[in-house]
Amino acid sequence: MYLSRVCGYGLFVVAWLCCSSLLIDAQNLLTNPEEVKALQAIKSSLMDPYNNISNWDQGDPCTSNWTGVVCSNKTLGDGYLHVQQLHLLRMNLSGSFSSALGQLSNLTILDFMWNNISGIIPKEIGSISSLELLLLNGNQLTGPLPEELGYLPNLKILQVDENQISGSIPKSFANLNATKHFHMNNNSISGQIPSELSRLPSLLHFLLDNNNLSGNLPPEFSTMPNLRILQLDNNNFNGSTIPSSYSNMSKLLKLSLRNCSLQGPVPNLSQIPNLYYLDLSLNQLNGTLPSDGLSGNMTTILLSNNSLTGTIPTSFSDLPRLQKLSIANNSLSGSIPSSIWQNRTLKAMEKLTVELQNNGLSNISGPINPSPNVTVWLQGNPLCSNSSLLQFCRFESDENNSQSSTNTTSVCPTQECPPPFEYLSSPASPVACFCAAPLFVGYRLKSPEFSDFRPYINAFEEFLSSGLDLFLYQLYIDSFFWEVGPRLGMNLKIFPVYANSSTTKFNMSEVDRIFGLFTLWNMDISDIFGPYELISFPLQGFYRDENTNSPSFGLSKGALVGIVLGTIAGAVALSTVVTLLILRAHIRKYHAISGKHRFSKASIKIDGVKDFTFEEMVVATNNFDNSTQVGGGGYGKVYKGILADGTVVAIKRAQQGSLQGETEFLTEIELLSRLHHRNLVSLTGYCDEEGEQLSLKNH
Incomplete structure (x- = not known):
């Protein structure tokens, strides 16, 4: 029995030695050298006035947590770690992109949104076959879209909007079978839209408004099986007509072709079952309005500033969600059906605006008195000669679509949270006047x-809140505002969950989780809210400080442990034979000791090894908070701890099922205290009280 126990201790010691050695080696695991050179080249081509990526010169990209660099948690069989994501959102970077980006051959996300980077998009990006998200919007990029981007088989989102990109859309983009989002608005892209793009099976959103496109609208787009949004405002299609085939776009939610120099009739769109938004204003459309009814989901119909004739269809009266109907500045005549607003029962927050100015409308049929939530504009029509209608014939005031709001509702209007100043009162918390540190998020709906x-x-x-897996009370819309597009910007605050008065901030793992949900674009896209974009995610106060001390991106110690777990088993097995040979030479010595020596907690006095109280361990690990955990296994978990004197240690806490007897545990401690090896972290202390067994080593 004693032989078995000694063998067990010996095997444990060797296993610990192997694990420690391998974990130390894991700290020295290297990123693929070609990728390291690529990152260095990328940095050298950029200007970083605020030193946001200054740590790209320190250590290894993956094991030293370079800012914005996210690596694989396995070596992919070649012995190297690989860069998988670059997140450099709003880093105030300028300069240009290096062609070395193409050497990051395992990249899935390339995110340089909202910087000041100029120059061209390197064609070498087209060689990154694993790339899923290409997010370059909000820079100053010029030149054409590289044709090579059309050969990215896994690309899901292409965001290059709000740059100065010119040239035509490459026909090779018709190969992007996995792409769901083309966001290329607000550039200088010219030429005709390639009809070949109609072959794209997955495309949901096609946003190319505010460019220099010309030619004809491709009628083939009607064959796109999943197209939800077609937004081409402020281009010049030179008198092209709207293809009648567009009435066959069965999945379409929004058709926006404002100010596109379009002619011909308004197509009959009554067969599109879920259309919400139609904007054909500021064109040269003519003919009469289709009399067939539109989708009951319609919120917005904008047909102003055309050359439309005839009467207003009564079918506009059967739209229960309608918020705005604008047919101003046309040549409409006849009566206005008051049922457009009389048939509506509006709730407190619902508004309806009807703009019919500057037509040839002669009277209103039916009751005239709209509810307070309805605004009707009729000036510039013959009916305004009727004095009883003067209330509708006033000139339009500044009441327009630039609606915005700052949320001032709060259960604690006069509450001031105590220092630190990062604390704010959570307005919707289940506990009134709960002070906590929120995350601030800049967010925008690109095409609501x-x-x-x-x-x-x-x-x-x-x-x-559902998409972010938060409680509803954690999300607070601080303000919202309409921008040119129209797009809807928001300032959000996200508060921690209330558990007790001490849970006043997020731990960094939760911050990373929330940031990841925004930037990985894994949340569902809503029909009514459309595509979104992250504008900013600033870490302020102690979130910034903790992020500096423990960068959010890169490879965690837990991941490093995962990388070497497979090799640990092999190393332990190999060392077992050596261990048994060594133990055989010492069995007699241990037999002699066994009859004479018994340990007790009070009798152990080991030089350099301290007996800690459990209370000291609780303080050192912040009550064993998850944020301090750096490893784990079948024996229990390993935590990073800071002792009262400032010493940083690794604390191994045995789980309940793996506890040893007190004698065995203290024997193990004494054996470990005598072991010295260049790759073995030295033992500094232990704790054996309150049913807990913990050992401490230098971290």
């Missing part, structure tokens, strides 16, 4: 399917 956000605020809060 409504013209008034207010009735949809509650639905949006439920949608986003």
Whole structure:
């Protein structure tokens, strides 16, 4: 029995030695050398005035947690770690992109949004076959879109909007079978839209507004099986007509072709079952309005500033969600059906605006008195000669679509949270006046399917909090505002969960989780809210300090442990034979000791090894908080701890099922205290009280 126990201790010691050695080696695991050179080349081509990526010169990219660099948690069979994601959102970077980006051959996300980078998009990016998200919007990029980007088989999102990109759309983009989002608006892209793009099976959103496109609208787009949004405002299609085939776009939610120099009739779109938003304003469309009814989901119909004739269809009266109907500045005549607004029962937050100015309308049929939530504009029509209608014939005031709001509702309007200043009162917390440190998020809906956000605020809060896996009360819309597009910007605050008065901030793992959900674009896209974009995610106060001390990106110690777990088993097995040979030479010595020597906690006095109390361990690990855990296994978990004198240690805490007897545990401690090896971290202390067994080693 004693032989078995000694063998067990010996095997444990060797296993610990192997694990320690391998974990130390794991700290020295290297990123693929070609990728390291690529990152260095990328950095050298950029200007970093605020030193946001200054640590790209320190250590190894993956094991030293370079800012914005996310690595694989396995070596992919070649013995190297690999860069998988670059997240450099709003880092104030300028300069240009290096062609070395193409050497990051395992990259899935390339995110340089909202910087000031100029120059061209390197064609070498087209060789990164693993790339899924290409996010370059909000820079100053010029030149054409490289044709090589059309050969990225896994690309899901292409965001290059808000740059100065010119040239035509490459026909090779018709090969992007996995792409769901083309966001290329607000550039200087010219030429005709390639009809070949109609072959794209996965495309949901096609946003190319505010460019220099010309030619004809491709009628083949009607064959796209999943197209939800077609937004081409402010281009010049030189008198092209809207293809009648567009009425066959069965999945379409939004058709926006404002100010595109279009002619011909308004197509009959009554067969599109879920259309929310139609904007054909500022064109030269003519003929009469189709009399067939539109989708009951319609929120917005914008047909102003055309050359439309005939009467207003009564079918506009059967749109229960309608927020805005604008047919101003046309040549319409006849009567206005008052049922457009009389048939509506509006809730408190719902508004309806009807703009019919500057037509040839002669009277209103039916009751005239609209509810307070309805605004009707009629000036510039013959009916305004009727004095009884003067209330509708006033000139339009500044009440327009630039609606914005700052949320001032709070259960604690006069509450001031105590220092630190990062603390704010959580307005919707289940505990009144709960002070906590929120995360601040800049967020924008790029193409919402409504013209008034207010009735949809509650639905949006439920949608986003669900997508982020948060409680509804954690999300707070601080303000919202309409921007040119129209796009809807928001300033959000996200508060920690209330558990007790001491849970006043997020741990960094939760911050990383929330940031990842925003930047990985894994949240569902809502029909009514459309595509979104992250504008900013600033880490302030102690979030910034903790992020500096423990960078959010890169390879965690837990991941490093995972990388070497497979090799540990092999190393331990190999060392078992050596261990048994060594133990055989010492069995007699241990037999002699066994009859004479018994340990007790009080009798152990080991030089350099301290007996700690469990209370000291609780303080050192912040009550064994998950954020301090750096490893684990079948024996239990390993935590990073800071002792009262400032010493940083690794604390191994045995789990309940693996506890040894007190004698065995203290024998193990004494044996470990005598072991010295260049790759073995030295033992500094232990704790054996309150049913706990913990050992401490230098970290």
